[in-house]
Amino acid sequence: MRMRARSGLLASYALVVLVLVTLNFFLPRALPGRPIETLSDPRSQTYVGDATTRTALQRYYGLDRPLLEQYGRYMADLSAGDLGTSIRRHAPVARVLGERIGWTLLLVGTAVALGTALGMIAGVRSGWRRGRRSDRRLLALLLAFDNLPSYFLASAFAYVFAVRLGWFPLYGARTPFSESYAPARAIADVAHHLALPAAVLALQLVTFQYLVMRASMVGELGSDHLLLGRAKGMSEHVLKYRYAARNALLPAVTVATLHIPLALTAAIFVETVFAYPGIGRLLFESVGDRDYPLMQGCFLVLSLLVVSANLLADLLYRRLDPRTAA
Amino acid sequence: MAALLEVADLRVRFDGDVEALRGVSFSLQRGQTLAIVGESGAGKSTLAHCLAAIAPPQAAGSVRLLGRELLGAGEDELRPLRWEKVAIALQGVPLNPVATVGAQVAEPLRERRRMDRTRSWARAHELAAEVLLDTDLLERYPHELSGGERRRATLAMVLALDPELVVLDEPTAGLDPATRGELTGQIGELAAARGFGLVLVSHDLPAAAQLAAHCIVLYAGAAIEAGATRSILTTPAHPYTAALVGAYPLMSTTKDLHPIRGAPPDPRAIPAGCAFWPRCTQAEAICSEQRPPLAPARERLVACHFGGLKRLLAADGLHKSFRRAGRTVRALDGVSLHVAHGESVGVVGPSGSGKTTLARILAGQLEPDAGELHLDGPPAQARRPARALRARVQLVMQDPWDALSPRMRVAEIVREPLDVAGGWDERRAAAAVAEVLEAVALAPSGPFLDARVHELSGGQLQRVALARALIARPALLVADEPTSMLDASEQARLLVVLRERQIEMGLALVLVSHDLALVRKVTDRIVVLDAGRVVEEGSTPHVSGAPRSDTGRRLARAAPTFDTPAG
Numbered sequence A: 001m002r003m004r005a006r007s008g009l010l011a012s013y014a015l016v017v018l019v020l021v022t023l024n025f026f027l028p029r030a031l032p033g034r035p036i037e038t039l040s041d042p043r044s045q046t047y048v049g050d051a052t053t054r055t056a057l058q059r060y061y062g063l064d065r066p067l068l069e070q071y072g073r074y075m076a077d078l079s080a081g082d083l084g085t086s087i088r089r090h091a092p093v094a095r096v097l098g099e100r101i102g103w104t105l106l107l108v109g110t111a112v113a114l115g116t117a118l119g120m121i122a123g124v125r126s127g128w129r130r131g132r133r134s135d136r137r138l139l140a141l142l143l144a145f146d147n148l149p150s151y152f153l154a155s156a157f158a159y160v161f162a163v164r165l166g167w168f169p170l171y172g173a174r175t176p177f178s179e180s181y182a183p184a185r186a187i188a189d190v191a192h193h194l195a196l197p198a199a200v201l202a203l204q205l206v207t208f209q210y211l212v213m214r215a216s217m218v219g220e221l222g223s224d225h226l227l228l229g230r231a232k233g234m235s236e237h238v239l240k241y242r243y244a245a246r247n248a249l250l251p252a253v254t255v256a257t258l259h260i261p262l263a264l265t266a267a268i269f270v271e272t273v274f275a276y277p278g279i280g281r282l283l284f285e286s287v288g289d290r291d292y293p294l295m296q297g298c299f300l301v302l303s304l305l306v307v308s309a310n311l312l313a314d315l316l317y318r319r320l321d322p323r324t325a326a
Numbered sequence B: 001m002a003a004l005l006e007v008a009d010l011r012v013r014f015d016g017d018v019e020a021l022r023g024v025s026f027s028l029q030r031g032q033t034l035a036i037v038g039e040s041g042a043g044k045s046t047l048a049h050c051l052a053a054i055a056p057p058q059a060a061g062s063v064r065l066l067g068r069e070l071l072g073a074g075e076d077e078l079r080p081l082r083w084e085k086v087a088i089a090l091q092g093v094p095l096n097p098v099a100t101v102g103a104q105v106a107e108p109l110r111e112r113r114r115m116d117r118t119r120s121w122a123r124a125h126e127l128a129a130e131v132l133l134d135t136d137l138l139e140r141y142p143h144e145l146s147g148g149e150r151r152r153a154t155l156a157m158v159l160a161l162d163p164e165l166v167v168l169d170e171p172t173a174g175l176d177p178a179t180r181g182e183l184t185g186q187i188g189e190l191a192a193a194r195g196f197g198l199v200l201v202s203h204d205l206p207a208a209a210q211l212a213a214h215c216i217v218l219y220a221g222a223a224i225e226a227g228a229t230r231s232i233l234t235t236p237a238h239p240y241t242a243a244l245v246g247a248y249p250l251m252s253t254t255k256d257l258h259p260i261r262g263a264p265p266d267p268r269a270i271p272a273g274c275a276f277w278p279r280c281t282q283a284e285a286i287c288s289e290q291r292p293p294l295a296p297a298r299e300r301l302v303a304c305h306f307g308g309l310k311r312l313l314a315a316d317g318l319h320k321s322f323r324r325a326g327r328t329v330r331a332l333d334g335v336s337l338h339v340a341h342g343e344s345v346g347v348v349g350p351s352g353s354g355k356t357t358l359a360r361i362l363a364g365q366l367e368p369d370a371g372e373l374h375l376d377g378p379p380a381q382a383r384r385p386a387r388a389l390r391a392r393v394q395l396v397m398q399d400p401w402d403a404l405s406p407r408m409r410v411a412e413i414v415r416e417p418l419d420v421a422g423g424w425d426e427r428r429a430a431a432a433v434a435e436v437l438e439a440v441a442l443a444p445s446g447p448f449l450d451a452r453v454h455e456l457s458g459g460q461l462q463r464v465a466l467a468r469a470l471i472a473r474p475a476l477l478v479a480d481e482p483t484s485m486l487d488a489s490e491q492a493r494l495l496v497v498l499r500e501r502q503i504e505m506g507l508a509l510v511l512v513s514h515d516l517a518l519v520r521k522v523t524d525r526i527v528v529l530d531a532g533r534v535v536e537e538g539s540t541p542h543v544s545g546a547p548r549s550d551t552g553r554r555l556a557r558a559a560p561t562f563d564t565p566a567g
């Protein structure tokens, strides 16, 4: 039963990935202004001057072939890990992405973990004491934070904590030429660089998670099983966590999934402001450079990240809720 | 030693205007059993919560468990009492959906008694076995259990700390009848074996009868009748209890179900005075003005200005003799009969038993030689007391041709009682005639109104006679074989009309008949007459099911059935 449910889940995710990959092929070809064709048009602004790259591009896109053949080729290349060549960087897109993805995973992963944890804890406390002063204060504070746009928050943090106070480095993911550092020191260096962007990003996520957890907690307050726990003489602590929070967690986990696209979008800004060498910044640069293969690669990776995050959350939900596990 | 439970003037008012409980008081000794019955919305669950030390903060008054006040006590004072002294099975048997059943049964043992995992599980298994729950189910999650299993699991959980008081809120609701009976029986056994005090909150009257010696009937957040369960459910005193019992389908009742007229009050707008008055068929002005206290009446407590169902008619020691062919025939030889408001009493007996004489005396058409006849109720209106009194009792005779003048028209016959009473103008009288004719399934307008008695069929005539009896809204209808001229379907139709009138107006009925099969469908109580004496009297199911007198048995044998002779 359980096995079958899970393989069904995996199959549906595989289908989603297939659709994504296919969209990634067709969308740039369907864009208005035919951006890909203009790459090899000397009259256009996006004309690729470098002859080798241009040939590589034309070969990659296979513009001289029928569409179906192009698609077949694309899929074949993709399964071999070939995402084409970056126009500006003169390097395989796959390799460029590979260098960057680790940083994005680190940044977004840290921020999501931090934001979710903080949001949930705050939500549980706030919801449990609904309407009291501590609840109202927390609610007002987080809503205020939530209304700040991410680039503003990022710039403000950078100014205050890096420029004025000098507590954290202003940009980058590690100190230049730090490859020779001992492992412990290297890790500390990475964490030091990570702190500010991850904090900004986490703050972007905290409020949403907090609101959901709080609402879910408030919903639990009136539940019959909580009343039963009370009648059983359970302590406040047990009631709050084992009864209310444990059940309130279920909808909150689903919502945490919705964070991922949010976090990735915000990551584009945060990485740019802090010059953090992740996919977000790469996407930003590639758009500026009109580096289509790279852009496509970034999109593909980002969407695959979203899908896998969803899959993870689904699997987690199944573990948490005995009713879906059956 | 303090009583197990003492509740005094318990009131709960939510959000300012929702009155869930309006002053409930009772007490319960150790090991006693109490049922709290009533329709949904009567405040039963709120009351249950108050008893189980999980009262809503709005609760006021006093609830003392083993001498300790629960209302207003802090969580730290209540926590040690919960589950240890009083345990509750909440309505709908909620369980924590994300924990296994076993973990939840063991939870109080681990958290409250500090038992370790192994010992608490072992104990959970014992408890499950005690309530006949398959112990394999302890590993499961609540959603994997059936309704009956969830209830058993909850019961095991309730017993975990061996409480002195167990509160069960609708423990059998939503179960199929077989499971319900099984579970009820088992709860009774557990209560007897463990000796805990039991409060059963339920609308399941048979379960209440089976499990609880005492009973409180709750209506609109207040107790309206309290006493021994057996007497309350078999001879209800309060009009609401009577209606509630009359609406409950039982194997032991033979009478057709009577729904309660109207709907329970909105807890936001409970009527002033007696909360039941808009639905009560015997309400008077005082009922909407003053709230009746719960006061002793008829070996119990009843909250009614009249001590419960009014006694409508009391006939005591009636004697009547006729001279016939030079001989004196004793038609009635010391017959007494009491009829309560809204009650249906069957008078059965063979021909010549005195039934018809009794009917005519009750209706005031014949003077008894000796004995007293009282019609209770408000004093009859001024000038012509006898006549006004008469209007409150109407007689429908066996043979309508005797009673109705053949030259009169239908409209005249039916409205005559109104003309006698006086004070009806032309329009209102005509409307009343149309309404009552419609009620007895006759044409309310057109040429039928002008038809004369001799033009009507027997069935039509009997219905005209009934319409005439009902039009003045009598309090008591004495009907002597009122369906003798009707075929089975017409008879059924007429009985439905009578039932509707009883529900709507609280009409009391004395049905005189030799047909036990008919009488048992209509009446609450049966009196068996033979040779001018009462030879048997009792509740309809008893008399019709297992008659004790010879006459009763003869009538039962003579009653029609579809059974074909065996062999």
Ligand code: SF4
Pocket: B238, B239, B240, B274, B275, B276, B277, B278, B280, B281, B282, B283, B284, B287, B292, B303, B304, B305, B306, B308
């Ligand atoms: S007679 Fe009056 S007081 Fe008694 S139940 Fe009816 S309405 Fe209430």
